[in-house]
Amino acid sequence: TRLITANAKAKIDTAVKSPLVVFMKGTPDEPMCGFSRAVVQILQMHGVDKITSVDCLQDPEIREGIKEYTDWPTIPQVYVKGEFIGGCDVMVQMHQSGELHELLVKEEILPPDHASEPESESKN
Secondary structure (H helix, E strand, O other): OOOOOHHHHHHHHHHOOOOEEEEEOEOOOOEOOHHHHHHHHHHHHOOOOOOEEEEHHHOHHHHHHHHHHHOOOOOOEEEEOOEEEEOHHHHHHHHHHOHHHHHHHHOOOOOOOOOOOOOOOOOO
16 A cells, blocks of 8 residues: 655645646646546536646656545546546536536636536537
């Protein structure tokens, strides 16, 4: 059993205080795995323009530490105002059920008057 280092825990504690943060492989502009890409796309479909992220590939201590921090074995991991929301599978389920939109409005990530449905690809 590996224990999370104090340094990694401090970095994670600071990052999760953001309104919304994604611990992912790569960056929102350049995701390095399909699951990270899917989470970014879901957030963008809901109108989240600015995605704060931590690239777990850049810091092995964070990459292993985040899994222990949440007791969740996979990356990406999404946090809203310090609360662990879940990984890609949870984000897909929340997106499909409408829970994600409700959460983003409730936590003021999106304005209350934001459309209730995610934006479609084309509006003709």
